[in-house]
Amino acid sequence: MKLITRNTDYALRALCYISKNKDIVTVDELVKKLGVPGPFMRKILQQLNKRSILDSFKGQGGGFKLKVTPENIYVIEIMRIFQGKVALNRCFLKKDVCPNKGKCALRKKISIIEENVFKQLKEITIASLV
Amino acid sequence: MKLITRNTDYALRALCYISKNKDIVTVDELVKKLGVPGPFMRKILQQLNKRSILDSFKGQGGGFKLKVTPENIYVIEIMRIFQGKVALNRCFLKKDVCPNKGKCALRKKISIIEENVFKQLKEITIASLV
DNA sequence: GACAAATGATACTAATATGGTATCATTAAT
DNA sequence: ATTAATGATACCATATTAGTATCATTTGTC
Numbered sequence A, B: 001m002k003l004i005t006r007n008t009d010y011a012l013r014a015l016c017y018i019s020k021n022k023d024i025v026t027v028d029e030l031v032k033k034l035g036v037p038g039p040f041m042r043k044i045l046q047q048l049n050k051r052s053i054l055d056s057f058k059g060q061g062g063g064f065k066l067k068v069t070p071e072n073i074y075v076i077e078i079m080r081i082f083q084g085k086v087a088l089n090r091c092f093l094k095k096d097v098c099p100n101k102g103k104c105a106l107r108k109k110i111s112i113i114e115e116n117v118f119k120q121l122k123e124i125t126i127a128s129l130v
Numbered sequence C: 001g002a003c004a005a006a007t008g009a010t011a012c013t014a015a016t017a018t019g020g021t022a023t024c025a026t027t028a029a030t
Numbered sequence D: 001a002t003t004a005a006t007g008a009t010a011c012c013a014t015a016t017t018a019g020t021a022t023c024a025t026t027t028g029t030c
Helices: A006-020 A027-034 A038-050 A075-083 A105-121 B006-020 B027-034 B038-050 B075-083 B105-121
Strands: A054-057 A063-066 B054-057 B063-066
Touching: A006 A027, A006 A038, A006 A063, A006 A075, A027 A038, A027 A063, A038 A054, A038 A063, A038 A075, A075 A105, A105 B105, B006 B027, B006 B038, B006 B063, B006 B075, B027 B038, B027 B063, B038 B054, B038 B063, B038 B075, B075 B105
Parallel strands: none
Antiparallel strands: A054 A063, B054 B063
């Protein structure tokens, strides 16, 4: 059971690094400083660019920089980008027709746990990690 | 992100069914009542038997019954059986040598969330689901 | 004792998610 | 022109999850 997957983790580390270092950072620098695999890191940064969390610059002297201030980058948002909808309580019964849909005690309990997790996740920003 | 996997889910449903129905229940009955795949359900029940949560009886008229009262079967225990150690906060950095081990802000925050999840999970028993 | 109905044990397979790599195209500074 | 960067995209490897298949064993019933 993982709350955070590797790509989310690398994304967060990269964002932390960029936010506390100089303006523009290349993939190569991140690879060296964070010890993460290059092409994978690159793909991750490209996704962050597409989602307008990073700005990218091509060509010599290019790289990535933050497009949003660290205070406004939420961990849960990054999780959603790399892990899709964050939900703990999906039902497994065939055809999605659970015999006691709506009344399922387990689902209810997990929903409560989920809400708490969200409440806490929503308070974590990149700024709060640096 | 799944808190509970399918085998855990089926195990919980089976335990709930057994605990609120007659003494001894066969795999076949569970398959019909719960709409889950037979051989898979069987494997799950065998594991619960090995872990002494169910008792099993071979031969005609055999099946499974609870070995522990529903009040004493904890969801988190079932999760551990099928999903291993329940932990949200493992670190991904190569070689497990995180440069800022111990000081990692993300890890700390996730640990707090994890503790809360545990606290809530630990209160859920089969009895509380029935 | 033969048979049927149940689980025990174990090996195998299929599907999905995760964690990447590889490659070619594009851009921009020197 | 060359070089150093990202953009886009296709592909591959591994692990996890979700099962199936099969043979052995036990036990009640006729």
